[in-house]
Amino acid sequence: MPRASSAVGVGPDDSPVVPLGRRDPRGLAHVPSRAGSPASSRIAVSAAVSDEDEAAGELASLLVGNGIRRPFVVASEYGRRLLGAVAGTVGGTGAASGATQALARASARAARRAGADALVAAGGGRCLDVAKLAAAGAGLPFVAVPTQLSHDGICSPVAVLPAAARCVSESVEAVAPRLVFFSIPTLVRSPLSAVRAGIGDLISNPLALRDWELAAEAGLEHIHLEACQLSIQAYGLVEPVLDRPFTADDVTPSLIRVMVKALTKSGLAMTAMGTSRPASGAEHKISHAIDELFGGRARHGEQVGFASLLATTLHGLEVDDLRKRLVNLGIAHHPRHLLLSLDDMVQVLLRAPATRPGRFTVLEKAALDEVEAAALVRWVWPDL
Numbered sequence: 306m307p308r309a310s311s312a313v314g315v316g317p318d319d320s321p322v323v324p325l326g327r328r329d330p331r332g333l334a335h336v337p338s339r340a341g342s343p344a345s346s347r348i349a350v351s352a353a354v355s356d357e358d359e360a361a362g363e364l365a366s367l368l369v370g371n372g373i374r375r376p377f378v379v380a381s382e383y384g385r386r387l388l389g390a391v392a393g394t395v396g397g398t399g400a401a402s403g404a405t406q407a408l409a410r411a412s413a414r415a416a417r418r419a420g421a422d423a424l425v426a427a428g429g430g431r432c433l434d435v436a437k438l439a440a441a442g443a444g445l446p447f448v449a450v451p452t453q454l455s456h457d458g459i460c461s462p463v464a465v466l467p468a469a470a471r472c473v474s475e476s477v478e479a480v481a482p483r484l485v486f487f488s489i490p491t492l493v494r495s496p497l498s499a500v501r502a503g504i505g506d507l508i509s510n511p512l513a514l515r516d517w518e519l520a521a522e523a524g525l526e527h528i529h530l531e532a533c534q535l536s537i538q539a540y541g542l543v544e545p546v547l548d549r550p551f552t553a554d555d556v557t558p559s560l561i562r563v564m565v566k567a568l569t570k571s572g573l574a575m576t577a578m579g580t581s582r583p584a585s586g587a588e589h590k591i592s593h594a595i596d597e598l599f600g601g602r603a604r605h606g607e608q609v610g611f612a613s614l615l616a617t618t619l620h621g622l623e624v625d626d627l628r629k630r631l632v633n634l635g636i637a638h639h640p641r642h643l644l645l646s647l648d649d650m651v652q653v654l655l656r657a658p659a660t661r662p663g664r665f666t667v668l669e670k671a672a673l674d675e676v677e678a679a680a681l682v683r684w685v686w687p688d689l
């Protein structure tokens with residue numbers, strides 16, 4: 306009999322969400338998943354810390370306890386073991402790194418035909434996004450079981466997937482997970498680069514909030530205090546990690562619990578707003594421009610951490626503390642780490658505003674031309 310998983314507090318005051326690990330007679334139907342409710346995803350963390358099979362047993366019990374009897378499963382290679390104990394599966398599909406929106410549509414049709422009562426996905430970001438979109442298409446609740454914590458989009462209602470093979474990924478509206486299960490044994494063994502990227506994604510939160518303030522000052526948007534609080538709390542949770550070199554020895558069950566809390570808070574800030582505004586500003590636009598122009602040179606969170614150097618400078622803030630933190634974290638902090646030249650960086654800066662039209666950030670305020678963009682890049686990296 307697996308031990309009961311624990312719920313983590315993710316509200317602004319850290320109050321626990323609905324307790325998990327015991328049966329909820331209402332099932333999942335009452336849990337809202339639309340934007341506007343910061344409590345839209347229930348969060349559970351495994352009691353198991355080292356045995357993945359034990360965590361798999363907890364997941365199976367959790368699904369039954371939440372009224373899921375006929376799940377359609379979507380698994381990546383690393384997620385299969387976690388789904389091994391799930392009972393009553395009516396069908397399933399594998400989702401590799403090349404998965405597309407077409408696979409999501411096919412999965413939605415298959416799940417509906419099989420009479421599934423939920424989509425349950427275990428894997429990395431791409432796998433979860435396939436299931437997120439498939440669940441939206443099939444009109445079914447979605448349960449996410451991430452095998453990596455490399456970004457803060459796990460609890461968001463947005464899927465980032467290419468329409469077809471060889472296309473650039475695009476953000477499409479999907480559904481937020483009704484339930485997220487974090488397996489500590491799985492996440493502790495996930496690639497170090499994924500953990501680093503997850504922290505890198507959170508580094509940008511204070512900058513995103515500054516951008517939001519700029520939009521409010523320009524009379525374009527209103528600030529949502531609760532979303533701001535969640536976003537800044539998420540950053541505050543990982544900030545202490547950045548003060549010394551981050552190594553594989555730092556990836557402990559307690560760090561994973563902190564990251565779960567931080568990434569969940571950041572995700573909930575976005576769900577509360579229905580957009581990524583509280584955790585995505587100029588630095589995200591710069592990362593998207595790298596994706597569009599150069600096909601992506603690192604994980605999303607790593608590129609965002611890197612791009613935060615430029616956003617920090619554009620905001621008129623001192624950049625060396627952040628640079629030191631990126632060095633400690635062990636992620637890209639110079640264009641050469643992403644194989645980008647001065648000219649490439651200028652192109653990136655000129656392209657960045659168009660990656661998300663309508664979102665006012667310090668990039669739009671600066672309205673850089675080619676000469677100014679080159680001067681900015683040289684200011685941040687005089688040796689480029």
Ligand SMILES: [Zn+2]
Pocket residue numbers: 456457506584585589605606609
């Ligand atoms: Zn991000």
